[in-house]
Amino acid sequence: MKSRVFVAAALAIAIASPAHAQASSEITEEQVAAALDRRREASASLEEVTARFEQAAADETVTRERIVDLSKSVSRLEQEIATKRIQVEDLVRARYMSGGSLGTERVFTARTFTDLPVQDQYYKLMNARDLALLHGLEAAEALHVGQQEMLDQSLVKQQALVAEIGELTEEILGQLEQADAEYNSIAIAFEVQEEEKRRKAEEERLRREEAARRAAAEAAAEAARAAAATTTTEAPATTSTTSATTTTSGGETTTTTTTQPPAPQPVITDGKACPINAATSFSDTWGAPRSGGRSHKGVDMSAVRNAPVVAIESGTVTRTSNSSLGGLSIYLTGVSGNRYYYAHLEGFAEGLSGGTAVSVGDLVGYNGSSGNSPSWLPHLHFQYAPPGEDWVNPYPLVKALCG
Secondary structure (H helix, E strand, O other): OOOOOOOHHHHHHHHHOHHHHOOOOOOOHHHHHHHHHHHHHHHHHOHHHHHHHHHHHHHHHHHHHHHHHHHHHHHHHHHHHHHHHHHHHHHHHHHHHHHOOOOHHHHHOOOOHHHOOOHHHHHHHOOHHHHHHHHHHHHHHHHHHHHHHHHHHHHHHHHHHHHHHHHHHHHHHHHHHHHHHHHHHHHHHHHHHHHHHHHHHHHHHHHHHHHHHHHHHHHHHHHHHHHHOOOOOOOOHHHHOOHHHOOOOOOOOOOOOOOOOOOOOOOEEOOEEOOEOOOOEOOOOOOOEOHHHOEOOOEEEEOOOOOEEEOOOOEEEEEEEEEOOOEEEEEEEEOOOOEEEEEEEOEEOOOOOOOOEEOOOOEEEEOOOOOOOOOOOOEEEEEEEOOOOOOEOOHHHHHHHHO
């Protein structure tokens, strides 16, 4: 699987881009490197904002789970209170029949039992079992009030967190998109420029070879005609057709289309590439709490949706999966023995499956939010394990490659 084939769309985008259109002067490797540095600086500047987003998202998850629990608790208490009120009303009727009127009608209009000013008089007429029932109703009503207050507070907190998440998402994605646009316009234009150079050099080489072949054929034909002139008057027609039957297809190219926008070639450092071939922002959240009492075992790398996700090193895709937790996921074992896990993808690269061999930088998928990932900010959940070891904090690794 190779992702290094230039497509017609790349040429069109490069020509239309501001960096390419601003001048016909040649783009240098130094300019591309400077643009890459600016993209990395933009990504690094978002680390604090990303950390705030991570905290807000984690808090929202915890708050949402608390709201669910409190809602269930409030509902159970309401059912319990309704049952106990019926029992208390039956009890009051019985005491009324035996002890006379003590304002019994007020029991049936009071919001809670503790609202009754005649409560002490009722207590004097009741035995231990009756008191236990009344105390149980009082306790359930008091607990319901407290739980409802906490539920209301949690709902307000969740609304504030969702608003904060929305603002942070807009800020992060806006800066990442801008960083991508600037770098891609220069990098893709440079790649098209270099490809055009290679194409012209190849055409020139083929032209020279063809000219040499024709010159040799003509020389051979001339020599044959000179030799034949002494013995025959026939023209050496068969030899003169040599150059006419010689053809070449060196200048022809095959166009390959893709369903995704073109991306520049990934930067490879010491045999490894950043898992996301685009502007990305991330922070060190190793061990942070997650839903269901879990802890975070990776690093979340935010990027625009459908940003190209690539092989961090050459190796083999051991398997792919689609689960409710990790969504579309890839397990990759590198030639070094390192193991990697990519989760929450939007999709796999065409033809990718378990057993597929990949080279460093090859396209393996697209950034997304599948599985249990909120759709607020698409991100790649990335894990790393050295040979023979369990998962370790991948932040230092991706920081070195992507930061």
